[in-house]
Amino acid sequence: MIAAKPLTVPHEGRQDFPAVLSAVALRKTYGSVVALDEANIDIRRREILAIVGDNGAGKSTLIRLLSGLEQPDSGVIYRNGSRVEFSGVSEANDAGVVSMFQNAEACSQMDIADNIYMGHELMRGPFVDKKKMLRETETLLNHLGSKLTANRLVRGLSEGERQTLGFARALFLDPEVLLLDEPTSSLSVIQTSEVLNQLLSLRDSGKSVIMVSHSLPDVFAVSDRICVMRHGRVRAMLETRETTYERVIGYMAGAPLEMGL
Secondary structure, X not given: OOOOOOOOOOEOOOOOOOEEEEEEEEEEEEOOEEEEEEEEEEEEOOOEEEEEOOOOOOHHHHHHHHHOOOOXXXXXXXXXXXXXXXXXXXXHHHXXXXXXXXXXXXXXXXXXXXXHOOOOOOEEOOEEOHHHHHHHHHHHHHHOOOOOOOOOEHHHOOHHHHHHHHHHHHHHOOOOEEEEEOOOOOOOHHHHHHHHHHHHHHHHOOOEEEEEOOOHHHHHHHOXXXXXXXXXXXXXXXXXXXXXXXXXXXXXXXXXXXXXO
C-alpha cells in the first residue's frame, strides 16, 4: 500500500485522521493557462472539507480531476492510501467517489424516482418494478430530511429541490466521498439552509464531503476544515473552528504568505 505524502502548505489543527481521498502535486493546464499547479489535498473520513478561493483559483478544476471527469497532466490521487487513476466518472463512482456539479441535468418530463434510477432501473421479471423504485426513492428522500415525494415531476421543482434530487442521485450510488461544486449557488435563504442541513446529515451518516463554495457563511456553518486556493495552488488547510473570516480572506488575497500574517 502506498501512503500519501504529507501536505507542504500551512495546516492548522489535528492531522491524525486517515485520508479517504487525497491528491499530491496535481497539475492541469489548458494550453498556456495553468489551472492547477502542484496542488495537494486530503479529505478525512466523516468530515466536510470546504474549498474556497477567488474565480480562477483552481477550485472547480480540482473537483473535476478528483471526480474523474478530467485527468491531471501530472500528480497522484490516492484512495484510502492506495494510488488510483480515474479514467472517467464511472471509475470514480465505482471507487466510492461521486460528484455533483452545478446545474446537473435531469429529465424534466420524468418523476424523481425515474431520474434517480435512470440507467439502473429495478426489474421484476421482464418489467420495471416501479413500485419498488418509488419506495426506495422515498427512503432516500427521507434520509435527506426532504418532504419531496418520489412521484413528483422534475419540471415543477425549485432550484433547492433540484439540489435535493442531485443529493439523492448521488446517495443512490452509495458513495464514501461526495464532491460538490457550489451546492448552494443561486438558492434562497431557506433553500440554502435545507441544503446545508443535508450536508450535515451526510457527514453524520459517515460520508466525507468536499464542497467548493464562494459563500464563507455557508463554509463556516458546516465545514470541519477549509482549503484555501489561490492561482491554482493550495495556500492553506485550516481547521474551521480554529480560524477566522479574516484569516481565510487573507489567504485568498495572498496576504498571509506575502506579509507573514
